Amino acid sequence: MSKVLLVHAKGGPPLGHVLLRAAAKAEVHLLALSALPPAVADAARGLCASVQTPTEAQRADLVSLIVARAGAVGADAVLTFSEYAVVAVAEACEALGLAGAGGAARLARDKRLMRRTWREHGLPQPSFRPVATEGDLHEAARELPFPLLLKAAWSAGSTAHQIIRTPHEVTTAWRRSRDVMAESAQLGFAELHVESADADFVVEQIVTGTASAWFEESGWGDYVSVEGVVADGTFHPVCVSGRMPTVEPFTERAGITPALLPPDAQDRVVRLARASVDALGLRNCGIHTEIKLGAGGEMWLIETAARFGGAMTVPQIEEVFGLDLVGMLVEHLLGREVAWPAQALTPAQARGAAGSLVVLAVNGQGKAWADRRVWDFPVVAAQVPLSRGSTLSVVAESSLADGTPVPVYDPAAGANTMAALCLLSATDARTVLRDFAALVDALPRVLPAVRPEEVSV
DSSP: OOEEEEEEOSSSSOHHHHHHHHHTTSEEEEEESSOOOHHHHHHHHHHOSEEEOOOHHHHTSHHHHHHHHHHHHTOSEEEEOOGGGHHHHHHHHHHHTOOSSOGGGGGGTOHHHHHHHHHHTTOOOOOEEEESSHHHHHHHHHHSOSSEEEEETTOOTTTTOEEEOSGGGHHHHHHHHHHHHHHHHHHTOSOSSSTTGGGOEEEEEOOOOOSTTTOSSTTOOSEEEEEEEEETTEEEEEEEEEEOOOBTTTBOOEEEESOOOOHHHHHHHHHHHHHHHHHHTOOSEEEEEEEEEOGGGOEEEEEEESSOOSTTHHHHHHHHHOOOHHHHHHHHHTTOOOOOOSSOOOGGGOSSEEEEEEEOSBOTTSOBOSSOBBOOHHHHHHHSOOOTTOEEEEOGGGSOOTTOBOOOOOTTTGGGGOOEEEEEEESSHHHHHHHHHHHHHHHHHHSOBOOGGGTTO
């Protein structure tokens, strides 16, 4: 039986989902760079032929660690679904002579290199400047029109994003972003291979998006993502996912499969995604490309990742379109024939719809809850009415335990302050939007209040 080395780290699709599907295609050996979620730890040991947790000393040279472990288990393929391990795994695959994202993986990870490459290819994106020091940020603020968005070049999940509206906010934004990156590293949400990655930033102009010019109904956010895969250098788009509006500054609240774009609009979005992926020169990996939607059909590239979308994007695609992307990618990396979709699948081909909601302590208008609440999914399931045919579940490995106070939302920390991840299945995408709006409004009302002795948590 073929053998696969799966490198696990924070982020990406739920580990339980990944392991079940990978283990159905090959013997799986798990290299755990992050602690296994308690909800799936026992299942992981049962599904995997081996589970290794390296020491800090072994992690010092991550590529050598991966190469050595792959050799020890006789791996025929090495892969990861975590943003933070993409570069290390790509370099290890190069050293091993195995199929992988290739040397271009850094271009799909470092936002500075990504934007520079797109600029060289004349692709639409916000004006930007790389930033390494506070002085660089002040200089960029003199050159670019406000408002600006400061991003950590190697971050994910909107971590360390700061909106800068005036020159007077530059110093505060710089210091806060640096602090958040340090805090994120302590939580395990940081690049694992590139040294000093937490010091690299990019600042860009905030372009004005609009959803109303692209969607027939209200409630959609002004950006979408194209999900797909690169196989032997050829991009295969799978579908387009929609979003609810972000929470300031740009923290994602919910992803919905499929996005209800008209056919011509979806075709234009997919063409831009293809151009962005082709420009980067990736070889074999999942793809997640985010695109901002503007008035008059204008679009801007936000970013392309050399991995599948995070949260529940992959399980949503399997539920709605019947495609096991994890299993398909494993088979491709093992050299087996895989029938990728001939073109991006459309809402007309969907079997219902599915969405994932990040629970944050903000209401539908993005304002903080009036008081602290305790996460309790059974209460939510019992008290929040959903549409006929809709079902709601909680992703245990990505959620706080019931009875835990919901963190206060920190705009700079983004998804680091989430309380839970919920999955909704419904008859169509409009219903997902409607049910999520009702859920967001109901949470601060139905969740139990924090007791006085828990307020400091």
